Amino acid sequence: FHGDGSRIERNDHHIRAVGKGDPQVFAGRAGEPGFRTGDPVVVRDMPALLYTRTPEYVRGATGEIASVAYESPAAEDETWDRPDAQPEWFYVVRFRLSDLWCGYAGPATDTLQTELPERWLEPAA
């Protein structure tokens, strides 16, 4: 066992992903994406105790889906290595900077894109 990583349990993910890559190893496991490119969405303001990758600055903001990115378990589950984590769709979401920041001084065409898993999004009214 000395110096041999073959029996380390947490290497399983790596072994599954060889030849595919990550997030490609999760392809086909999230079902139909709930949003399409161009859809207006609002970022939900969910509790984020201990860990999240959804930046505070987009909570509650309205943006639009710039692209449907890939399938993957959410970082909020992966970070704790949850074995039953269900992959979900990720989206690149585009926001106008003037919608994110009160008093944004640049032109209205300035934007910011960030990537969010489906659980954090709901359709904009």
Added chain:
Amino acid sequence: MTEHDHDHERTIAPMVDEVTDFEVLEIALRELCIEKGIFTAEEHRRFTEFAEQIGPAPAAHLVARAWLDPDFKALALAEPMTASKEVGVDWLEPTGFGTPSDFTAFEILEDTPELHHVIVCALCSCYPRPILGNSPEWYRTPNYRRRLVRWPRQVLAEFGLNLSDDIAIRVQDSNQKHRFMVMPVRPEGTDGWDEDQLAAIVTRDCLIGVALPKPGVTSNVITDTRPAVHPVDGRNT
């Protein structure tokens, strides 16, 4: 004992005067991991070699080739990791599934005369390492990460990049598995240039988006930092 009992010329001086706490902990952690089989010494060597050979040259050549070849540009935008292979970067290296921290979801952001991209990782320092090398120190600072998402025009101005209001800025925060790189617009004054000439002006900073390629400029931005203000002693030093 006389002064000739040993040869001063041949006395081996220590490489460093003292070993830092960080180095002590690095050795402790590495040796324990190897002892417990978390990874092998051979794996550690391979990762170190991987990290030492990466750099921005493949990304610069990818952009230069895209400027010269519309078909390659279309490939670069549609299938960035396939295009990466043509400049010698296989995103599945060095493990067969990519690096554990850079993932295999690469995307190239194409600038136009009306749109300029700039990348950041506000949460940490995510960066397209396999094709761009290790991130610059300033890219990892809380300062850049905090300010770029809020005041991109001011931050770019500090890098010497002043964009007029008719060019839209798009900040890309790399906060999940995608890694991004900017494909700038080919500048004026480069007619007839070959791939090597063009690649030489596509610096790392151009690929992050804090600079634009310019004929004659083949190194990264050096900013004029303002001296710190010390209100306590009233000095501007």
